[in-house]
Amino acid sequence: MKMTGARIVIESLIKENVKVVFGYPGGAIMNVYDELYKQNKFKHILAKHEQGAVHMADGYARATGDVGVAFVTSGPGITNAVTGIATAYTDSIPLVVISGQVPTTAIGTDAFQEVDAVGITRPITKHNFLVKDVKDLAYIIKEAFYLARSGRPGPVHIDIPKDVTVALAKFEYPEKIELKTYKPTYKGNKRAIKRAVEAIKKAKRPVFYIGGGSVLSGASDIIREIVKFTKIPSVETLMARGVLRHDCPYLLGMVGMHGTFAANMAMNDADLIISLGARFDDRVTGKLDEFAKNAEIVHIDIDPSQIGKVVETKYPIVGDVKLVLEEMMPLLFDGINPDRYKEWRDVLNRYQELYPLKYADSDEVIKPQWVIEKTGQLVPENAIITTDVGQHQMWAAQFYPFTYPRQLITSGGLGTMGFGFPAALGAKEGAKDRVVINFTGDGSIMMNIQETLVGYKYNLPVINIILNNNYLGMVRQWQSMFYEDRLSETDLSDVQPDFVKLAESMGGVGYRVSKKEEFEKALKDAMEAKKVAFIDVQVDRREDVLPMVPPNSPLKNMLVFKEDK
Amino acid sequence: MKRVISVIVENEHGVLARVVNMFAARGYNITSLTVAPIPNSEFSRMTIMSEGDPKVFEQIVKQLYKLIPVYKVIESDDFIEKEMAMVKFPLKEVKDNLADIDAIARCYNGKISNVNDKHVVVSVVDRPDRIDNFLKAMMSKYKNSEIVRSGVSVIER
Ligand SMILES: Cc1ncc(C[n+]2csc(CCOP(=O)(O)OP(=O)(O)O)c2C)c(N)n1
Ligand SMILES: [Mg+2]
Numbered sequence: 001m002k003m004t005g006a007r008i009v010i011e012s013l014i015k016e017n018v019k020v021v022f023g024y025p026g027g028a029i030m031n032v033y034d035e036l037y038k039q040n041k042f043k044h045i046l047a048k049h050e051q052g053a054v055h056m057a058d059g060y061a062r063a064t065g066d067v068g069v070a071f072v073t074s075g076p077g078i079t080n081a082v083t084g085i086a087t088a089y090t091d092s093i094p095l096v097v098i099s100g101q102v103p104t105t106a107i108g109t110d111a112f113q114e115v116d117a118v119g120i121t122r123p124i125t126k127h128n129f130l131v132k133d134v135k136d137l138a139y140i141i142k143e144a145f146y147l148a149r150s151g152r153p154g155p156v157h158i159d160i161p162k163d164v165t166v167a168l169a170k171f172e173y174p175e176k177i178e179l180k181t182y183k184p185t186y187k188g189n190k191r192a193i194k195r196a197v198e199a200i201k202k203a204k205r206p207v208f209y210i211g212g213g214s215v216l217s218g219a220s221d222i223i224r225e226i227v228k229f230t231k232i233p234s235v236e237t238l239m240a241r242g243v244l245r246h247d248c249p250y251l252l253g254m255v256g257m258h259g260t261f262a263a264n265m266a267m268n269d270a271d272l273i274i275s276l277g278a279r280f281d282d283r284v285t286g287k288l289d290e291f292a293k294n295a296e297i298v299h300i301d302i303d304p305s306q307i308g309k310v311v312e313t314k315y316p317i318v319g320d321v322k323l324v325l326e327e328m329m330p331l332l333f334d335g336i337n338p339d340r341y342k343e344w345r346d347v348l349n350r351y352q353e354l355y356p357l358k359y360a361d362s363d364e365v366i367k368p369q370w371v372i373e374k375t376g377q378l379v380p381e382n383a384i385i386t387t388d389v390g391q392h393q394m395w396a397a398q399f400y401p402f403t404y405p406r407q408l409i410t411s412g413g414l415g416t417m418g419f420g421f422p423a424a425l426g427a428k429e430g431a432k433d434r435v436v437i438n439f440t441g442d443g444s445i446m447m448n449i450q451e452t453l454v455g456y457k458y459n460l461p462v463i464n465i466i467l468n469n470n471y472l473g474m475v476r477q478w479q480s481m482f483y484e485d486r487l488s489e490t491d492l493s494d495v496q497p498d499f500v501k502l503a504e505s506m507g508g509v510g511y512r513v514s515k516k517e518e519f520e521k522a523l524k525d526a527m528e529a530k531k532v533a534f535i536d537v538q539v540d541r542r543e544d545v546l547p548m549v550p551p552n553s554p555l556k557n558m559l560v561f562k563e564d565k
Numbered sequence: 566m567k568r569v570i571s572v573i574v575e576n577e578h579g580v581l582a583r584v585v586n587m588f589a590a591r592g593y594n595i596t597s598l599t600v601a602p603i604p605n606s607e608f609s610r611m612t613i614m615s616e617g618d619p620k621v622f623e624q625i626v627k628q629l630y631k632l633i634p635v636y637k638v639i640e641s642d643d644f645i646e647k648e649m650a651m652v653k654f655p656l657k658e659v660k661d662n663l664a665d666i667d668a669i670a671r672c673y674n675g676k677i678s679n680v681n682d683k684h685v686v687v688s689v690v691d692r693p694d695r696i697d698n699f700l701k702a703m704m705s706k707y708k709n710s711e712i713v714r715s716g717v718s719v720i721e722r
Binding site for chain 1: 575623
């Protein structure tokens with residue numbers, strides 16, 4: 001039986017076992033929405049802005065590990081989606097974004113709502129497609145899902161001209177897909193693995209440098225086992241928070257610009273860095289010429305282009321982190337002596353004692369770090385934490401007691417303000433039974449606050465904790481530190497919304513907290529309210545994120561706390 | 566350092582844009598580029614001459630492989646490299662030297678390929694560095710010439 005392109009889209013998504021699509025309709029994609037209307041196999045969540053829709057799909061994907069799906073229309077629909085797609089791309093999140101396009105006959109004529117969509121998304125997708133013939137549609141959708149989730153995951157965009165959505169074709173959804181030109185390597189080379197294991201056994205000062213690839217490959221359990229057995233000191237990137245439990249005795253904390261002193265010194269002084277799905281980002285390495293001068297590198301990554309890109313790598317292993325570690329573990333456990341690294345651990349523990357992560361708590365004002373710690377005590381251990389971007393993001397990454405991978409959902413690579421709230425809604429859709437907290441700032445929350453209505457309409461009660469410093473705080477911090485405190489356009493104190501009324505006007509609930517005592521009550525109340533909540537916490541305005549590696553400085557030159565200098 | 570790589574890609578919509586965009590986005594140079602379909606296959610061959618140190622080349626190759634429609638990237642120190650060049654002279658500049666020009670062109674696997682009442686066109690096919698020499702020789706001797714180079718094509722020995 002022949003069916004329309006629009007129907008093929010819907011049937012293909014059903015075949016992919018899609019449970020929810022986030023989207024926004026418009027002219028070019030109307031036929032798809034018409035078919036959506038006629039089915040009840042999966043749900044559609046109508047966002048208030050296409051950026052919101054894509055971040056929701058992204059948050060859903062990060063929380064569940066499934067592919068997130070979004071529908072948008074042509075022209076402004078797809079351009080609004082761009083930030084969402086780029087955010088997912090830089091963090092390797094699997095999405096399939098389907099956009100409408102003007103009819104094939106109108107392409108290239110500057111038609112109404114025509115943009116070169118595949119031209120725009122080409123550099124921010126793993127791959128994209130312009131469907132020119134309805135006969136290719138089912139295969140392309142299959143390929144898109146396969147590409148999104150396999151190898152190094154990422155967003156895939158399918159642009160479908162309107163005439164293709166009405167054209168007829170036989171629906172045959174391929175069972176399996178085999179691409180001549182794309183064959184990701186999952187299993188590591190055995191000899192390379194053996195050599196890396198020997199290097200680890202021989203090292204005096206090894207460190208596990210755990211990155212987001214460990215989360216994507218589901219390697220947390222095996223990493224925990226290996227770290228526990230070998231007692232090798234470990235650091236996590238922002239994207240890897242929760243791979244080890246926060247109370248793991250061998251976890252030195254987060255590494256990089258706002259990492260702990262001990263974690264950064266571990267990288268600085270190591271003689272062997274074992275990178276598990278991390279990519280030596282500039283926020284991690286600090287000044288590159290001085291990065292890990294005495295270390296050899298074992299680099300495990302599914303994406304060969306990451307290996308050797310930033311640092312010289314003596315032991316490259318292309319493969320899936322989990323599969324490679326499964327091969328490594330028995331070899332490593334055979335004859336490794338964890339005592340060998342005791343001296344090294346002692347040195348690092350001394351660093352940790354000397355410069356622990358801390359803040360000067362106060363009874364007069366609320367410290368943002370206190371709010372994060374307190375939240376960690378009040379919410380269930382399986383709560384999902386999303387963040388926006390800025391100081392609050394770094395404090396969340398530093399101070400929240402993460403216990404499992406995928407617990408922290410944050411825009412790491414692109415640093416997209418406005419990500420946290422819609423991502424929280426998407427995460428909640430994927431994990432209804434969990435408390436979902438979005439730590440946000442008074443700047444970030446305004447970029448996508450319209451999605452409050454989505455939380456109301458679809459009953460997705462996420463809790464926004466606004467660490468309100470009346471500043472674009474992270475930029476303010478840099479201005480204070482590196483621009484002689486010239487606060488160019490970062491003071492937000494002159495106009496602030498009334499978040500309580502704002503929440504209420506869109507079916508949510510709001511709290512204003514200016515004393516410590518009020519916070520616990522507000523959070524508990526919010527958890528019971530089962531509504532989208534905004535807790536506007538007035539925090540110490542001038543608090544800085546510390547410690548800090550100043551931009552382009554070596555890791556060891558950290559700015560620590562004032563009283564520690 | 567100049568290097569030539571040969572990229573076998575699936576013959577599909579937008580594949581040239583993907584390759585060229587990747588070079589542009591990552592700040593890699595393209596000195597020359599040729600593309601044509603490989604007969605009786607679904608592939609095309611792109612030959613790209615680029616400049617950079619070995620580390621840059623390593624990244625270029627990896628980034629090319631990362632593009633989904635890229636089937637194979639061939640790097641070899643043992644390519645046969647050929648490029649075509651055509652030079653057009655105003656007849657009045659060269660009419661007394663046609664024999665000389667033809668003789669030189671023959672040293673570079675070429676000849677005078679067209680003469681009309683206004684212009685003389687010479688074409689040659691040779692290694693890019695030899696083409697450089699040929700063009701230098703021609704330009705130093707004759708004025709007002711117009712030059713077209715095809716970009717390099719290669720095949721493994
Ligand atoms: C979309 C976007 N625009 C601009 C920036 C640059 N930026 C980074 S942090 C920041 C300030 C964020 O302010 P707020 O949300 O209040 O967080 P705070 O740092 O105060 O905790 C800005 C403007 C960004 N990351 N994203
Ligand atoms: Mg702020």
